[in-house]
Amino acid sequence: MKFVDEAPIFVAAGDGGNGLMSFRREKFVAKGGPDGGDGGDGGSVYIEGDDSLNTLIDYRYQPKYRASNGEKGGSSQCTGAKGDDVVLKVPVGTTIIDTDTNEILGDIKAPGQRILVAQGGWHGLGNTRFKSSVNRAPRKTTHGTEGQKRNLKLELKVLADVGLLGLPNAGKSTFIRAVSAAKPKVANYPFTTLVPNLGVVKVQAHRSFVIADLPGLIEGASEGAGLGIRFLKHLTRCRVLLHLVDMAPFDESDPIDSAQSIIRELESFSATLAQRERWLVLNKADLLEPEEFNARCDALIEALDWQGPVFRIAGISQQGTDELAGRLMDHLEAVWEAEEETPELAEQEAEAQEQMQIEARERIAELRERYRARKAAQKDQSDDDDDWDDDDYDVEFVYEP
Structure with a gap:
């Protein structure tokens, strides 16, 4: 199934039914009086979380949703039927x-959570209501x-506690396969991960967290290069970022340059996200001699002036x-416990996540505008090139009978 994390939709709630003007007309009943009933309320539109879904692709093909109208009131003081609600599962x-x-x-943060997005119209009153x-x-x-009626945009951001960050072929998919039951594609070429993958890391019974593997970033991602920039917004919900660095790249590139490029792209994308807690994970220790591997790691730590946690692993x-999984579990539990005891910390975390999401939307919108402007310029250029001018071509045409 295709992974779709954004979808524009239009929703319209139902109109309320009109009230009825009616008078009781019955044999042997004199002066029956008014008996017009009220109309029914219009149906509303709700959005509800469903843990069996993992993509918004259905809303790409059906972007318009309308709830039914309420029925008009009836005689004998009968109220019109209420319009049916529409519940959209996401x-x-x-x-x-x-x-x-x-x-x-x-x-939507939990299965079954329901949010009203379009309120149905209120019913009209029948003439019985005005009797005095x-x-x-x-x-x-x-x-x-x-x-x-509302124009909405649905944005899906995976709910993960830990997010993986790094260049293509840094070993992110291999790492998530090693610590969880997730089986993302792994191959000896870059860009094998095209969509986010989630895995549940079970450290002990009743102790687990969710980890997200995102497509790798490349140099120039903050300017729209590659796929990774599209999915960086999924990291805004993660509490810890693991920056994986390939210490034995097959193309013999410099791991220091690779690590610095990721940091630059992260800072260009969102200043708040760049301040998120990050742990440095130096991968592929099994491909080098211990002395050489440790020397490369020490040089990278010194070049980055890294002060945070550092782990040296071999994912495969x-x-x-x-x-590493145990340390992550201990850290996350400490964070959750602190927020439960101190509500102010939870509020600060919510504000930080909201700020990161705002910065992510602004950055992605800016990149889309650049893309549209570039495509428009290319189209104008191609239209200009299509204009025929004999002076542009040194060709002699000879017509023969």
Whole structure:
């Protein structure tokens, strides 16, 4: 199934039914009086989390959704039927944004969580409602109100506690295979990971966390090169970023330059995301002699002036992976416990995530505008090239009968 993490949709709630003007007309019943009923409320549109979904692809092919209108009131003071609601199922981790106002309507963070995105119209009143001691035969009714209409954008960001960051072929997919049951594609060429992959790392019984493997970044990603920039927004929900560095690259590139390029791209994409807690993971220790591997690691740590945690592993042989997973679990549990005891920390985390998501949207929107401008310029250039000018071609045409 194709992975789709953004989808624009249009939703329209149902209109409320009109109230009815009616009078009781029955044999042997004199002066029956008003008996017009109220209309029914219009149906509303809700968005609900579903943990069986992992993509928004359905909304690419069907972008418009309408709830049904409420029915008009009936005689004998009968109320019209309410319009049916529409419930749209989305993956957990979806953010709902009103594209007309840029308002964030909510985040789907748990299965079954439901958010109202378009309120149905209210019912109209029948003439029975206006009966009084001085107005025994009212001829007044009201119309139902219109249902709410909205242009929305659904943004899916995977719910992971730990995110993997690095160049293509840094060993991210191999690492996630080593520590979880996830089986992303692994091959001896770059760009094998084209969409995010999630894995559950089970350290002990009832102790686990979710890790996300994203497509690799390349130099110039912050300017739109490659696929990785599209998926960096998925890291905004992660509590820890693991920066994997290939210490034995097959193309003999410099690991220091590779690590620095990732840091630059991260800073260009989102200043807040660049300040996220990061752990340095130096991979492929099994491909070098221990002395050479350690020397390369020490040089990289010194060049980056790295002050955070450092781990030296070999993902394919699972050397050091269990220790890293255990340390991550301990750290995450400490963070969760601190936020539970101190609500201010949880609020600060929510604000940081919101800021990162805002910066990510702005950056991706900027890149899209650049892309559209570039395509328009290319189209204009091609149109200019299609203009025929005899002086541009040194060709003599000879017509023969």
